[in-house]
Amino acid sequence: MAIPSEISSPPVSLTGEEPLFIVLNTGSGRHAEGEVEREIRKGLAAAGRRFVLLPVRDGRRLPATARQAVAQAQAEDGIVVAAGGDGTLNAVSQAVLGSGRPFGILPQGTFNYFGRAFGISQQTDEAVQVLLDAVLKPVTVGLVNDxxxxxxxxxxxYPRLLEDREAWKQRFGRSRTVAFWSALVTLSGAxxxxxxxxxxxxxxxxxxxxxxxxxxxxxxxxxxxxxxxxxxxxxxxxxxxxxxxxxxxxxxxxxxxxxxxxxxxxxxxxxxxxxxxxxxxxxxxxxxxxxxxxxxxxxxxxxxxxxxxxxxxxxxxxxxxxxx
Structure with a gap:
């Protein structure tokens, strides 16, 4: 998932003072309501870092909110941050790619493959510390029909597995065990x-x-x-x-x-x-x-x-x- 060395240098250099424009999917993860937001506010306030929190309660609003965050980051030389599961990170990265702005994440998903690949924790307080003392890394992005x-x-x-898994999660909660048993049931069908x-x-x-x-x-x-x-x-x-x-x-x-x-x-x-x-x-x-x-x-x-x-x-x- 790394980029070959011939890729040009980052479009910006981090000063550690850039404002953070955070798109927060309040429906992601397994935390109690408001817990992630409180952790974000606590960590950034303690560091004296300026930030704007953009909470999203309806997933259909993610793309529009992500575009809003990018526009604000462009106007104020800021950083766009996605807080949520892989779907949230996906929606926000769609808006960030090609914008010239850096991308930060506060991962909240069940598996957190994207964040874990770069050592970024699902623990919100630890992920906030990464935002406060980070370097920029170029990451390959895949496209399907753009x-x-x-x-x-x-x-x-695979999409059928995901649809069934989501239905199971609605009934039994979000966990890897639920995901596994859902897969067994799906595979048993034609x-x-x-x-x-x-x-x-x-x-x-x-x-x-x-x-x-x-x-x-x-x-x-x-x-x-x-x-x-x-x-x-x-x-x-x-x-x-x-x-x-x-x-x-x-x-x-x-x-x-x-x-x-x-x-x-x-x-x-x-x-x-x-x-x-x-x-x-x-x-x-x-x-x-x-x-x-x-x-x-x-x-x-x-x-x-x-x-x-x-x-x-x-x-x-x-x-x-x-x-x-």
């Missing part, structure tokens, strides 16, 4: 196979598959046992798909993923790329999940690396950035 994704983008079975044509700079391939996932997070790839992590270090993306599978075989893949051995499965296909065109037979639009948020996009799907990086605030000490 929509941003930071961790992954997927179609087919699933439509997608007829795909995958076109990259190296040629094309046709196959039938229940899902396609494009990854942009080394921590997630390492956790499930996919070998192409080095492709991310080269500023590329990694595609993961599988040949047509029975429900029993899907259970086998889930088990391999839990054991960090997904890349060893003979039915799994993985490869790195700079750009990927995905054509789907009989589909004019398709559900795509980007960092856990689902929308419908027109086909064909065009996956590529964004032409410029996202400039992320990360811990000053290199050892902290490797925590994962």
């Amino acid at each position: 929509r941003v994704f930071l961790v992954n983008a997927s179609l087919g079975l 699933h439509r196979q997608l007829t795909l044509t995958l076109e990259t700079e190296r040629g094309s391939r046709a196959l039938r598959s229940p899902t396609l996932v494009v990854g942009n997070n080394p921590l997630q790839l390492e956790q499930i046992g996919v070998d192409e992590i080095d492709q991310l270090a080269q500023g590329r993306l990694v595609a993961m798909t599988a040949r047509e599978l029975t429900p029993l075989a899907l259970y086998g893949l889930l088990l391999r993923g839990l054991l960090s051995r997904l890349g060893d499965a003979e039915n799994v296909i993985t490869f790195g790329f700079d750009s990927l065109t995905v054509k789907l037979r009989g589909r004019r639009r398709v559900k795509v999940a980007m960092d856990g948020e689902i929308c419908r996009l027109p086909t064909p799907l065009e996956f590529r690396v964004a032409p410029e990086p996202l400039w992320l605030l990360v811990p000053r000490q290199p050892a902290q950035r490797e925590q994962g």
Whole structure:
């Protein structure tokens, strides 16, 4: 997920006095109502740092609020900060990319893959300290039909897993255990196979598959046992798909993923790329999940690396950035 060394220097240099414009999704995470906001205010007030808090109670308002934060940051040479789960980070980064403003995060999600990859804690007080003493790091951003994704983008079975997982969370709460049992139930059902044509700079391939996932997070790839992590270090993306599978075989893949051995499965296909065109037979639009948020996009799907990086605030000490 790093950017090759030939990328130019940051568009700004941090002075430690920039105002922070914080988009806070009040519905994210497992904290008591108002707890995250109190932690943010306490930490920044103690440091004497100027900030503007922009709370969002309706997720549909995230894009507009993110654009407002970017406009204010541009006017006052400030930093845009996203406080919430991966979906919140996604929505805010969509507005920040290409704006010339730095991006900070206060992650609150269940898995926190994006933040953990850079040593940024889910503990709000610790993440606030990173904002106060940070350096800028260029981060590769994935695009699908020009929509941003930071961790992954997927179609087919994976969006269905996410939809079902959200329903389970509404009933049983947000936890990794709930997510796991939800996945078991979803995989037990019948699933439509997608007829795909995958076109990259190296040629094309046709196959039938229940899902396609494009990854942009080394921590997630390492956790499930996919070998192409080095492709991310080269500023590329990694595609993961599988040949047509029975429900029993899907259970086998889930088990391999839990054991960090997904890349060893003979039915799994993985490869790195700079750009990927995905054509789907009989589909004019398709559900795509980007960092856990689902929308419908027109086909064909065009996956590529964004032409410029996202400039992320990360811990000053290199050892902290490797925590994962």
